[in-house]
Amino acid sequence: MRSKLARFAENTERNNLIEPGKPIFATIQGDWSNYFGNDHPIILELGCGHGEYTTGLAALYPNKNFVGVDVKGARIWKGSRDAEVNQLTNAAFLRIRILQLENSFANQEASGIWITFPDPRPKAKDEKRRLTSPRFLDMYRKILKPDSWVHLKTDNQALFEYTLEVLEERTDISDLVFTDNLYNSGLYEPEQQIETTFEQKFAQRGIPIKYLRFRFC
Numbered sequence: 001m002r003s004k005l006a007r008f009a010e011n012t013e014r015n016n017l018i019e020p021g022k023p024i025f026a027t028i029q030g031d032w033s034n035y036f037g038n039d040h041p042i043i044l045e046l047g048c049g050h051g052e053y054t055t056g057l058a059a060l061y062p063n064k065n066f067v068g069v070d071v072k073g074a075r076i077w078k079g080s081r082d083a084e085v086n087q088l089t090n091a092a093f094l095r096i097r098i099l100q101l102e103n104s105f106a107n108q109e110a111s112g113i114w115i116t117f118p119d120p121r122p123k124a125k126d127e128k129r130r131l132t133s134p135r136f137l138d139m140y141r142k143i144l145k146p147d148s149w150v151h152l153k154t155d156n157q158a159l160f161e162y163t164l165e166v167l168e169e170r171t172d173i174s175d176l177v178f179t180d181n182l183y184n185s186g187l188y189e190p191e192q193q194i195e196t197t198f199e200q201k202f203a204q205r206g207i208p209i210k211y212l213r214f215r216f217c
């Protein structure tokens, strides 16, 4: 297995990986269509880790573009390599903190978001850091086109319930559907069947996978 430093070095050479220090990082906001060379919808995977949703959805939907976002270079290295090996020219990776998302995407530049097994941040003092807390949702709303879907997959019951409570409080949400046992629900379609690294671990332990989706209206 390559060391973290070797991965970081390879990341600097990857055309499908955008990170601070590369000239494109400074100009990508509002320019993603130009980067992909088409005006197809752009779907994000937030906290993508190894980027299984980014590459899995890119393979399922050649006419959409996918961007995996994570702060950890050693993890997105893998997604970036998988995209390269499988010639998925509609997949890219962005190394940033998600709080900085608006610096990399213009208003209404994206057409969907997947949040895959986010860190649950159980402590009350960390509520603001949960990727489904109000300040993150407000940011997603800005960068998404109207009617775009936001999807959440998680193993964590507390985070799932917290997210449903946050959504209930809002007046700008529509079409909310949810299940606390995805594999035994009618919502388990090809998109939902893509498995992430963390999902595999939790599913092997028999933990039911929770899923919800909604749109901003």
Ligand SMILES: C[S@@+](CC[C@H](N)C(=O)[O-])C[C@H]1O[C@@H](n2cnc3c(N)ncnc32)[C@H](O)[C@@H]1O
Pocket (backbone or CB within 6 Å): 046, 047, 048, 049, 050, 051, 069, 070, 071, 072, 075, 096, 097, 098, 099, 116, 117, 118, 119, 196, 197, 198, 199
């Ligand atoms: C529990 S892992 C899940 C990874 C992957 N989605 C999966 O299901 O295997 C959470 C990921 O979110 C990333 N992450 C958490 N908070 C983040 C933030 N604020 N900005 C960017 N990445 C973040 C972590 O680096 C980590 O890779």
